[in-house]
Amino acid sequence: MTAVLALALTACSGMSGTPKPTKSSVDYSAQAMQATQAAISGTYHEPSAQPRPAAPGKKLAVISSGQNAISSVVPANAVLEAAKAIGWDAQIYDGKLNPQSWPELVEQAVTSGVSGIVLVAVDCPVVAKPLAEAKAKGIKVVGIFAFDCNDPLFGGNGPSLFSSYVDFGPPVNRNIDDFSDLYGADQANTIIAQTNGSAKVVLVTDNEFTSIRHVIQGFRNTIAKCATCSVVGEVDIKAADLTGPNAEAEVEKALRDHPDANAVKSPYTAATLAAVSPAVMKVNRAASLYVMGGEGFEPELDLIRKHQGVSAVTIIPSDWYGWAAVDTVNSLFLGREPADSGLGWQLIDDEVNPPSNNAYKPTIDFRSAYRAAWGKTG
Numbered sequence: 001m002t003a004v005l006a007l008a009l010t011a012c013s014g015m016s017g018t019p020k021p022t023k024s025s026v027d028y029s030a031q032a033m034q035a036t037q038a039a040i041s042g043t044y045h046e047p048s049a050q051p052r053p054a055a056p057g058k059k060l061a062v063i064s065s066g067q068n069a070i071s072s073v074v075p076a077n078a079v080l081e082a083a084k085a086i087g088w089d090a091q092i093y094d095g096k097l098n099p100q101s102w103p104e105l106v107e108q109a110v111t112s113g114v115s116g117i118v119l120v121a122v123d124c125p126v127v128a129k130p131l132a133e134a135k136a137k138g139i140k141v142v143g144i145f146a147f148d149c150n151d152p153l154f155g156g157n158g159p160s161l162f163s164s165y166v167d168f169g170p171p172v173n174r175n176i177d178d179f180s181d182l183y184g185a186d187q188a189n190t191i192i193a194q195t196n197g198s199a200k201v202v203l204v205t206d207n208e209f210t211s212i213r214h215v216i217q218g219f220r221n222t223i224a225k226c227a228t229c230s231v232v233g234e235v236d237i238k239a240a241d242l243t244g245p246n247a248e249a250e251v252e253k254a255l256r257d258h259p260d261a262n263a264v265k266s267p268y269t270a271a272t273l274a275a276v277s278p279a280v281m282k283v284n285r286a287a288s289l290y291v292m293g294g295e296g297f298e299p300e301l302d303l304i305r306k307h308q309g310v311s312a313v314t315i316i317p318s319d320w321y322g323w324a325a326v327d328t329v330n331s332l333f334l335g336r337e338p339a340d341s342g343l344g345w346q347l348i349d350d351e352v353n354p355p356s357n358n359a360y361k362p363t364i365d366f367r368s369a370y371r372a373a374w375g376k377t378g
Contacts, residue, residue: 028192032222035185036189039314040346040347042345043186044342044362046366047324048340052331053375054374055330055333058089058115058330059088059089060079060090060326060329061093061106062076062091062117063102063117063119063127064120065102065122066096066121067092071269071318072120075120075144075318075322076092078321079118079322080092081322082326082367085376086370087376088115093109097240102122106130115139116141117140120145124148124154128149131162140329141161142162142165146211147176152177167328169340169343180211180214180217181218183218183316184220184222191263194311194312198262199223199230199262200258201230201231201264201265202251202258203219203231203234204265204266204271204275205234205236205267206238208239209267212267215267235250237251237267242270248279248282251275251276252279255280255283255289264290267294269295272293277308281308286308292312292313292314293310293311293313301348301360304350307350313347313348314346314348315346315360317343323370324341324343346362
C-alpha cells in the first residue's frame with residue numbers, strides 16, 4: 001500500500017465514467033486516484049425498493065459454463081438460492097467448461113418447459129440456435145457475465161436473443177459493455193495510483209471469454225491515458241492450460257523477460273491461483289510487483305492475507321449478481337423494465353478494506369432488499 005493510496009480512505013463513493021485523458025501524466029494520476037477512492041468506498045448501492053411481487057409458478061434453468069470453476073459456481077448457486085427465496089423451481093445445467101456441450105444443455109432446458117433461462121458465463125453465439133427457439137417460445141433469457149449475439153465484439157450484426165441484461169444503475173444502466181469496461185478501467189486506475197503514475201504492466205488475459213475482453217478493453221484504454229504508463233508484456237492464457245504447468249510457465253517467462261515491470265493484471269481468480277501468484281512467487285518479486293487479481297473469491301483473498309503474489313482485487317459480488325438476475329427475470333415476467341440492481345464493485349487489499357477470513361461480504365444486505373421487493377419477507 002502506497003502512502004498516496006492510503007489517503008483515499010477519505011473517499012466519496014459511486015460508479016463514475018472513466019476519467020477524461022489529459023496531456024499531463026501527473027494530472028491523470030490525480031484522476032486515477034479519484035477513481036480509486038470511489039472503488040475503495042464501493043461503487044454499489046441499494047437495489048431498487050420499488051415493489052415487484054414474485055411471479056407465481058415459474059421454472060428456471062441455470063446454464064453454467066462449468067461448476068468446476070469458482071467463477072461460475074458462486075453466481076449459479078446464488079441463482080438457485082434466489083429462486084428458492086422467490087418461490088420458483090430451478091435447476092443447474094453444468095457445462096463443465098466444455099462449450100460444445102452448452103447448446104444441448106440449453107435445448108434440454110427449453111424442452112423441459114422452463115419459463116426462464118439464466119446463462120452464467122455462456123455467451124449467445126455459442127448457443128444461438130436453442131436461444132432462438134427459447135425466444136420463439138417466450139422464454140425469458142438473462143445473462144450473468146454473458147453477452148448477447150449483437151455485442152460489438154461479435155461484430156454487432158447478430159440477432160438479439162437475450163430478453164434483457166441486469167440493470168446496473170446509472171451511469172451505465174443495462175449496458176453491460178460499459179459496465180465491464182469501467183470495471184477494467186478502475187483496475188487500471190488503481191495500478192496507476194499505486195505506481196505513482198509509472199505503471200509498467202505485465203497483462204495476463206484470456207481472450208476465450210467476452211467478459212474478459214471487455215474488461216481488458218477498459219483496462220488498456222485507461223493505461224493509455226497515462227503518458228508514463230504502459231503494458232510492457234502480455235500473456236494470453238487458455239483456461240484448459242490452468243490444469244497443467246503451461247500457463248504458469250508463460251507468466252513466469254513474461255516476468256523474467258520484463259524486469260522493469262512493476263505491476264501485473266490477472267484476468268480471473270482461477271488464473272491467479274494456478275498461474276499468476278505461483279509465477280510471481282517463483283521469480284521472488286511479490287514485494288516489488290503490484291498484482292491486481294481476478295474476481296476476488298475466497299482463495300484469492302487468502303493470497304492477499306498471506307502476501308503470496310496478490311496485492312488487491314476489485315470485487316463484483318457474484319452472489320449479488322445471481323440474485324439480480326432472478327430479480328431481472330421476475331420483472332420480465334411481470335411485463336416491467338428491470339429494476340436497478342445496485343451492483344458495482346469494491347477495491348480490497350490488505351490495508352484498505354482488508355479481507356476477513358471468509359468470503360467477501362458487501363456492506364449492503366441485498367438479499368433482504370430483494371425479498372422485500374418481492375413481498376417475501378415472512
